[in-house]
Amino acid sequence: MRFATLKDGSLDGRLVVVSHDGTRAAAVPHIAPCLLDALQRWDAVQPALQEVQDALDAGSAAGAIGFDPQACAAPLPRSPQWLDGSAFLNHGRLMEQAFNTPPIPDFDTVPVMYQGASDDFLGPHDDVPLPDEAHGIDFEGEYGVVCGAVPMGVSPEAALGCVRLVVQLNDWSLRALGPHEMKTGFGFLQAKPSTAFAPVAVTPDELGDAWQHGLVAMPLHVQWNGERFGEPDGREMNFHFGQLVAHAARTRRLSAGTIVGSGTVSNVARAAGSACIAERRVIEKIDEGAVRTGFMRFADRVRMQAMFPDGREGPFGAIEQRVVRG
Numbered sequence: 089m090r091f092a093t094l095k096d097g098s099l100d101g102r103l104v105v106v107s108h109d110g111t112r113a114a115a116v117p118h119i120a121p122c123l124l125d126a127l128q129r130w131d132a133v134q135p136a137l138q139e140v141q142d143a144l145d146a147g148s149a150a151g152a153i154g155f156d157p158q159a160c161a162a163p164l165p166r167s168p169q170w171l172d173g174s175a176f177l178n179h180g181r182l183m184e185q186a187f188n189t190p191p192i193p194d195f196d197t198v199p200v201m202y203q204g205a206s207d208d209f210l211g212p213h214d215d216v217p218l219p220d221e222a223h224g225i226d227f228e229g230e231y232g233v234v235c236g237a238v239p240m241g242v243s244p245e246a247a248l249g250c251v252r253l254v255v256q257l258n259d260w261s262l263r264a265l266g267p268h269e270m271k272t273g274f275g276f277l278q279a280k281p282s283t284a285f286a287p288v289a290v291t292p293d294e295l296g297d298a299w300q301h302g303l304v305a306m307p308l309h310v311q312w313n314g315e316r317f318g319e320p321d322g323r324e325m326n327f328h329f330g331q332l333v334a335h336a337a338r339t340r341r342l343s344a345g346t347i348v349g350s351g352t353v354s355n356v357a358r359a360a361g362s363a364c365i366a367e368r369r370v371i372e373k374i375d376e377g378a379v380r381t382g383f384m385r386f387a388d389r390v391r392m393q394a395m396f397p398d399g400r401e402g403p404f405g406a407i408e409q410r411v412v413r414g
Contacts, residue, residue: 089141089291090403091253093123093161095211100124101161104153105137106288107144110405113155114140123164123289127252127344130236157405162209163255163289164234164345170206170283171336172230172259172349173199175327179354182370189270199327199335202275204259206347210284212407216260217414218281224263225384225411227312229363229392231304231322232257232349233329234289238342247337248302248330252344254295256286256308256394256404259349263366263383283349286392286404294403298396302328306402308353310363311391312384317368318361319395320353363392386413 092113093101100122104113119136120126126133143149174180177196184191192200210216218225234253242250265279292299298306305323310316327335332348353363358375362368369379384390389410394402 089137090294091123091126091163091289092155092157092287093163093165094159095161098122099166101165104155105140105144106155110288111155112144112149112152114144114149114152116140124167124345127234127236130252130344157287158213160213160287161211162285163253163287164285164347165209165211167206167209167234167345167347168343169346170204170209170349171201171332171346172204172351173201173327173332173335174351175199175325175332176351176354177326178324178356179352179367182354182367185370185374196326199332200351201332201335204276204280204283208282210282210409212285212287212405213409214284215410215412216281216284217412218262219414221383221385223265224261225388226261226263226365227310227363227384227390227392228259228261228352229308229310229320230257230259230349230352231255231308231394232347233333235333235342235344235346235348237344238333238337238346240337240339240341242334242337244328244330244334247333248328250333251292251302251329253289254292254299254304255289255347256392256402256407257349258284258390258392258407258409259352260284261364261366284407284409286394286407288403288405290403302330304350304394306394306396307360308363308392308394310361312365313389316361318363320355320360320363322350322353322394324355325350325353384411386411
């Protein structure tokens with residue numbers, strides 16, 4: 089199934105089911121007014137939501153409307169919790185070089201994760217208001233999962249069974265603020281503005297063979313100001329989403345609607361390009377001896393869209409955003 093949330097002036101927006109061809113949608117207030125409510129009552133509402141999906145695809149859904157990604161908020165405009173990992177070890181090792189930080193203990197065997205703000209997610213076409221270009225404005229293309237209720241101490245395999253939806257996201261970063269916060273040992277705060285999401289959240293089965301035991305095996309195509317920036321593939325993720333969710337739930341249960349991110353999609357092969365500017369900059373420093381690429385400026389734009397390996401557009405839709413002075 090495919091879901092989106094339309095802006096309606098409320099905090100949680102209006103849940104719609106989206107047709108597989110991406111042209112139509114149907115609101116489902118009689119089933120669940122918002123996506124968070126649906127996640128909290130998933131077992132009870134899933135059959136009825138599937139009936140709406142089937143009717144949409146058959147062209148027989150009552151009250152169907154044209155689907156407009158421009159009218160979308162994030163699939164979850166707010167959630168109980170947002171936890172972001174660093175599951176692509178290639179990216180993590182490059183960032184250690186970029187920030188000149190010592191190697192993280194057990195980095196290869198224990199996932200790294202921080203808790204971000206979950207009260208104000210951005211929609212796929214929302215402008216990104218930020219205070220100062222000098223903060224080092226950077227995009228970060230990622231995949232993520234949205235969970236149902238997760239019990240404390242869950243195993244990685246059981247945690248995969250708690251995954252309800254898969255999402256594509258842009259975890260904005262302010263790189264000039266990051267080093268100080270990392271050295272405090274308390275994690276990110278000011279360095280992490282509101283995260284943005286592609287318009288459509290999908291159940292894992294919608295990915296077909298591209299959902300590989302908790303990995304999103306799809307290239308994420310990133311453009312900056314209309315120019316190709318990279319298309320790193322999610323199949324090189326070193327910890328699958330079951331492992332990330334289990335790590336987060338080791339000492340506490342997770343509420344339905346918790347979102348867990350993969351961290352920046354990153355590939356070992358340089359030809360794949362990057363999904364964030366900081367990674368390109370450190371690669372330039374390593375390979376060429378000097379950094380050539382600056383960070384984003386006001387009015388710059390970024391576009392991200394996952395694609396199936398055969399070249400078809402992915403089910404999430406695109407993130408297309410502009411940075412503006414806040």
